[in-house]
Amino acid sequence: MSLSGIKDSLPGGAGFWSSPTTEPKRKYRFTFDVAGLPVWTITKVSRPSFTVTETNHVFYNHRFSYPGRVEWDPVNFTIVDPINPDAAGILMKMLYAAGYEFPDKQFGGNGYEFGSINKIDSVDALNPVTITAFDGEGVSIEKWTLKNAFITKVDMGEYEYNSQDMVNSSITLRYDWATLERFDGRADFQVSLDQDPIADGLVGP
Numbered sequence: 001m002s003l004s005g006i007k008d009s010l011p012g013g014a015g016f017w018s019s020p021t022t023e024p025k026r027k028y029r030f031t032f033d034v035a036g037l038p039v040w041t042i043t044k045v046s047r048p049s050f051t052v053t054e055t056n057h058v059f060y061n062h063r064f065s066y067p068g069r070v071e072w073d074p075v076n077f078t079i080v081d082p083i084n085p086d087a088a089g090i091l092m093k094m095l096y097a098a099g100y101e102f103p104d105k106q107f108g109g110n111g112y113e114f115g116s117i118n119k120i121d122s123v124d125a126l127n128p129v130t131i132t133a134f135d136g137e138g139v140s141i142e143k144w145t146l147k148n149a150f151i152t153k154v155d156m157g158e159y160e161y162n163s164q165d166m167v168n169s170s171i172t173l174r175y176d177w178a179t180l181e182r183f184d185g186r187a188d189f190q191v192s193l194d195q196d197p198i199a200d201g202l203v204g205p
Contacts, residue, residue: 029134035126045077048178074172081167097125122150149175
C-alpha cells in the first residue's frame with residue numbers, strides 16, 4: 001500500500017488535525033486501582049507492555065528468525081505517602097496478606113507456622129488491578145486489567161534533611177497477562193489497514 005493509501009485509510013483522513021472531535025489520550029487522565037491504595041496517592045503508572053521473544057535458525061552465513069513466546073513486562077507505579085491514610089502501612093498489609101510473617105511471629109512462642117508467600121494469597125491481596133483512562137469530559141475510554149498481579153518490589157523512598165519534597169514510594173508488579181477493554185466513542189481499532197475494524201469490546205481473552 002502506498003503512503004497516500006495508508007493516509008487516506010486512517011480514521012479521520014488527512015484533515016484530522018482540523019477536527020475538534022479528534023483528541024489524543026493525555027497522560028494525566030487516568031486512575032489506577034490496586035488493593036486499598038487511594039487513587040489520588042498514585043502519581044504515575046506504566047501501561048502494560050509485552051515482548052515477543054524470538055528463536056533463530058542459522059544456516060551457512062544466514063540467520064532466520066521466528067517469533068516465540070509473548071512475555072508481559074512488569075508494571076511500575078509511584079505513590080506519594082500521606083500520613084493519613086498511611087500508604088506505607090497499606091503496602092505492608094499487602095505483604096502480610098500475601099502470606100509473609102516476621103520470623104519472631106512465625107516461629108515464636110505459639111509454635112511453628114510453616115505458611116509462606118504464595119501466588120493465591122499474593123494475587124488476592126491486590127486484585128482487581130485496573131488502569132482506567134478518561135477523555136476530556138471525564139468519560140472512560142479504555143481500561144487495562146492486569147491478570148494475576150502481585151508485588152515483586154517495593155522501594156519505600158527516603159528521608160532527607162535538604163529536601164522539602166513529598167515522600168514517594170515505587171512499586172513493581174508482575175502479572176500473567178493484561179486485557180484491554182475499549183469503550184464506545186473511540187475510533188475503530190484495526191489489526192491491519194487491509195482488514196475490517198474489530199468491534200468495540202474486549203481486546204484480548
